Amino acid sequence: MIELAQNLIDGLGRGSIYALLALGVAVIFGVMHLLNFAHGEMITVSGYAAFWALGAGWSWTVVVPLILVVSVVTSLLIERLAFSRVRGAPDFTLLLTSFGVHFLVSALLLLYVSASVKNYSRPGWVADTWSLGSLRIEVFDTVVIVITIITLLATTALLQRTMFGLALRAAAADFDTARLMGVRSNSVIRGAFALSGLLAGIAGVFWLMRAGSTNPTAGIDPMLKGVLAALIGGLGSLRGAVLGGFALGLAEVLLRSWLPNSLASLTEGVVFALIALLFIFRPQGLISVTHAERV
Amino acid sequence: MMKRFVALLAVLSLLTAACGSDDSTSTSGGGDASGDGAGLDIDAVLAADLADCADAPEGDPIRVGMAMDFSDVVGFVDIPGSNLVPYVAEKINCTGGINGQPVEVRVAEVGSDAALAAQDLLDWGAHFLIGPPFADFALPILQTTDGKVPLFVAASTEPTLADASINSFLVTFDDVGMSSAAAQWALDQGITRAIVFTEGEGIPYTGVNPDAFAAAFTEGGGEVVSTQTYVWAADTDFSAQVNEIAGMSENNEAVFSAALGFQVTALRGQLEGQGLDGLTYIGTDALDATGIQFEDNNEGVVHTPHTSISSGDAIDTLLADYEADKGEALESRGFMALYVDSMFLGIQGVLDCGCTDPEQIGAAVAEISGFDGLSGEITYAGTNGIPPKAVPINRITDGEDVLVDTIG
Structure with a gap:
C-alpha cells in the first residue's frame, strides 16, 4: 500500500512535467495545426545554457530564469527562421520542417559544441525527501506538482482573461475567420510560440534538474513524451494535453512497478500498447476537439 | 678528461632515452615485444617535439584508415580519437617515420553507411582500419573488409566483435x-x-x-x-x-x-x-x-x-601535448589510449610481417604478444582477438578519479 501511494506520487510528479510539455505542443497545434517535433529543442538548447552558466559558477537561482528566457527565445527563433517561411503550406510540409529543425539543431550542437554528454551539478534539494507518515516523498516531485498546478492556472487565466488569450482561442477555433475579425496572425503565432517556449522552459527546468546532463539529442525524449501526452489527451485540447501528461506519467510508473521483473523491460512497450488500445476505442484521444482543424 | 667523461655520459644518456626503455612494465609504452620490433619506439614518438622534427620520411607510407562515427552515438569517443591519432602520426613522422616510412592517416565518417566509409578507406590503400564501437557500425565494416584487412574496434568491449580469424580485434578487455x-x-x-x-x-x-x-x-x-x-x-x-x-x-x-x-x-x-x-x-x-x-x-x-590516468603519466602528457599544440583539450580521456594503441598495434603488425599486404599484416597482428602499449600490455597470440588485459578499478575519492585496485 505504501509502495502504491509512493508510486502514485512519483507518477504525478513525472506526469506533471509531461503535462507541461504536452500543453506547449497543444498550444502550437491549436493555432497552426502543427505537431511540432522540434518542441524538444527548447530543452536541448536550454540544457547547454544551463551547462555553461553552472560551469561558470552561476547558481540555480539565476539559471532557472535563464532557462526560461533561452527557451522562449529559441522557440521564437525557430518560428522566425523556419516556420514563418512555410506558413500556409500543407500540414505535411510543416511536419517535415519541424523534423528538419530538430535534426539541424542537433547537428549544429554536435559539430560546434561536442558529441559528449555535458554534466552539471543538480540543485542539492533534488534528492531530498520529506515524510508523510510512512511515505517518503521527494521534495522534487512536490515542487514539480505545485509549480505545474500554478502554471496551469496561470495559463488558463491568460487564455480566458486577456486579449491575447482571446485571439489565441479565436485563431485555434478558426484561423481565417479570426484574421477577418482583426486578429493579427503574426502576433498570435509569435505569441503562441512564446507561450509554448515558456511552457517548454518550465518543463525544461525540471527535466534538466533531474537529468543533470545534456547532449545534442537531449530534447528527443521530452519531445516524444510531450507529443504522446498531447495525442493521448486529444490533439488541440489544452485540458486533454494536461490529462494526457498525467495519464502517461502514472502509466509509466505504475506499470514499471506492477509488471514482474522478467517483463519490466517491456514497460515502454506496454505503455505504447495501451495507447494503441486507447486509440482503437477513442481515436480522438481522451477529450474530443472539434475546432482544432485549421481552415 | 672530466669534461669528456661527462660529455660521454650525456651522450649515453641521450642514446638510452632515444632508444626507449626495456622495462616491460613501463606505463609509457614501448611496443616491439614481438618480432624484431625495429622502427616503433613509442617513448621516442611521444617525446617528439613537432617544432623540432627530423627530416621528413620519404618511403612508401603506412596508411591508417579510421572509419569513425561522429554522431551522438559514439562521437564522444570517436571524434577526439580521430583527432588524436593523426596527431600521433605527426609525431611519428617527426621522428623520421617508421624505418623511413611516413604514417598517413585518413578519417572517413561512417555517417549512415559504415560500409561505404570502409570501402573509401580500402580504395585509398589503408593497411589496417580503426573502427567505431557497437555492432551497428563495426559489422558493416567487417563485411566490407571481408576478413582481409585488420580492424581494431578501438573503444569497444563487445566480445562478439572480436574474431582473430577475420582480423577483427578489440584493444581492451571485453564486457x-x-x-x-x-x-x-x-x-x-x-x-x-x-x-x-x-x-x-x-x-x-x-x-x-x-x-x-x-x-x-x-x-x-x-x-x-x-x-x-x-x-x-x-x-x-x-x-x-x-x-x-x-x-x-x-x-x-x-x-x-x-x-x-x-x-x-x-x-x-x-x-x-x-x-x-x-x-x-x-x-x-x-x-x-x-x-x-x-x-x-x-x-x-x-x-x-580502460586506462587509469594519473598526472604526468604517458597518456596525461600526450593529451597535454595535444592541447598545447592544437589549442584544444580532448574529451573522453580514458578512451584515448585505445585509439593510439590501435595505430601502434597496426604498425607493429606491419613491422612484424615486413609486408604491405593487409591480410598478412592481420596474421602478424594475431601473433602479437606482450605489446607494451599506452593502455597496458596487449597480447593477441592464442586469443580470439580479445586481449587478456588487467582491469583497473577506479573510485571517486575526494572528487578525484583514483586507481584503487587492478584485477587480473
Missing part, C-alpha cells in the same frame, strides 16, 4: 572481463549482496555486463538480491525501481549497472533520498567519459576505466 573484475572487486570488499540494473538479458553492453557481473558475483559466493530494468542513456527518474529497492534493501548492497555517469548520479540521489546511504555504486567503462566525477555526491562511485 565479460570488465564486469567479472568488478564483481571480484566487490566480493574482495566483503560485499555479499548486489542489486543489478539491466536493459535485459543478453542485450549487448547494457545487458551483457550485468549478466557477467551477476554470474561472477554469484559464483564467488555473493547473492543478487534484486534485478531492476531501466532504459540506458535515457532514464533519469528511477522512482519505481527505488520504491521497490527501498522495501528490500539492507543498505549494504553493491549497485551495479552499465548506465552512463549521469544516470548513476540520478539513481544514487534517489536511493539516498530514501535513506539508503550505505550502498556501493559500481559502473562500467563509460563513467570516466561521461563526467561522473563532476558532482559532489558521486563520492565513492567505482568504475572500470
Whole structure:
C-alpha cells in the first residue's frame, strides 16, 4: 500500500512535467495545426545554457530564469527562421520542417559544441525527501506538482482573461475567420510560440534538474513524451494535453512497478500498447476537439 | 678528461632515452615485444617535439584508415580519437617515420553507411582500419573488409566483435572481463549482496555486463538480491525501481549497472533520498567519459576505466601535448589510449610481417604478444582477438578519479 501511494506520487510528479510539455505542443497545434517535433529543442538548447552558466559558477537561482528566457527565445527563433517561411503550406510540409529543425539543431550542437554528454551539478534539494507518515516523498516531485498546478492556472487565466488569450482561442477555433475579425496572425503565432517556449522552459527546468546532463539529442525524449501526452489527451485540447501528461506519467510508473521483473523491460512497450488500445476505442484521444482543424 | 667523461655520459644518456626503455612494465609504452620490433619506439614518438622534427620520411607510407562515427552515438569517443591519432602520426613522422616510412592517416565518417566509409578507406590503400564501437557500425565494416584487412574496434568491449580469424580485434578487455573484475572487486570488499540494473538479458553492453557481473558475483559466493530494468542513456527518474529497492534493501548492497555517469548520479540521489546511504555504486567503462566525477555526491562511485590516468603519466602528457599544440583539450580521456594503441598495434603488425599486404599484416597482428602499449600490455597470440588485459578499478575519492585496485 505504501509502495502504491509512493508510486502514485512519483507518477504525478513525472506526469506533471509531461503535462507541461504536452500543453506547449497543444498550444502550437491549436493555432497552426502543427505537431511540432522540434518542441524538444527548447530543452536541448536550454540544457547547454544551463551547462555553461553552472560551469561558470552561476547558481540555480539565476539559471532557472535563464532557462526560461533561452527557451522562449529559441522557440521564437525557430518560428522566425523556419516556420514563418512555410506558413500556409500543407500540414505535411510543416511536419517535415519541424523534423528538419530538430535534426539541424542537433547537428549544429554536435559539430560546434561536442558529441559528449555535458554534466552539471543538480540543485542539492533534488534528492531530498520529506515524510508523510510512512511515505517518503521527494521534495522534487512536490515542487514539480505545485509549480505545474500554478502554471496551469496561470495559463488558463491568460487564455480566458486577456486579449491575447482571446485571439489565441479565436485563431485555434478558426484561423481565417479570426484574421477577418482583426486578429493579427503574426502576433498570435509569435505569441503562441512564446507561450509554448515558456511552457517548454518550465518543463525544461525540471527535466534538466533531474537529468543533470545534456547532449545534442537531449530534447528527443521530452519531445516524444510531450507529443504522446498531447495525442493521448486529444490533439488541440489544452485540458486533454494536461490529462494526457498525467495519464502517461502514472502509466509509466505504475506499470514499471506492477509488471514482474522478467517483463519490466517491456514497460515502454506496454505503455505504447495501451495507447494503441486507447486509440482503437477513442481515436480522438481522451477529450474530443472539434475546432482544432485549421481552415 | 672530466669534461669528456661527462660529455660521454650525456651522450649515453641521450642514446638510452632515444632508444626507449626495456622495462616491460613501463606505463609509457614501448611496443616491439614481438618480432624484431625495429622502427616503433613509442617513448621516442611521444617525446617528439613537432617544432623540432627530423627530416621528413620519404618511403612508401603506412596508411591508417579510421572509419569513425561522429554522431551522438559514439562521437564522444570517436571524434577526439580521430583527432588524436593523426596527431600521433605527426609525431611519428617527426621522428623520421617508421624505418623511413611516413604514417598517413585518413578519417572517413561512417555517417549512415559504415560500409561505404570502409570501402573509401580500402580504395585509398589503408593497411589496417580503426573502427567505431557497437555492432551497428563495426559489422558493416567487417563485411566490407571481408576478413582481409585488420580492424581494431578501438573503444569497444563487445566480445562478439572480436574474431582473430577475420582480423577483427578489440584493444581492451571485453564486457565479460570488465564486469567479472568488478564483481571480484566487490566480493574482495566483503560485499555479499548486489542489486543489478539491466536493459535485459543478453542485450549487448547494457545487458551483457550485468549478466557477467551477476554470474561472477554469484559464483564467488555473493547473492543478487534484486534485478531492476531501466532504459540506458535515457532514464533519469528511477522512482519505481527505488520504491521497490527501498522495501528490500539492507543498505549494504553493491549497485551495479552499465548506465552512463549521469544516470548513476540520478539513481544514487534517489536511493539516498530514501535513506539508503550505505550502498556501493559500481559502473562500467563509460563513467570516466561521461563526467561522473563532476558532482559532489558521486563520492565513492567505482568504475572500470580502460586506462587509469594519473598526472604526468604517458597518456596525461600526450593529451597535454595535444592541447598545447592544437589549442584544444580532448574529451573522453580514458578512451584515448585505445585509439593510439590501435595505430601502434597496426604498425607493429606491419613491422612484424615486413609486408604491405593487409591480410598478412592481420596474421602478424594475431601473433602479437606482450605489446607494451599506452593502455597496458596487449597480447593477441592464442586469443580470439580479445586481449587478456588487467582491469583497473577506479573510485571517486575526494572528487578525484583514483586507481584503487587492478584485477587480473
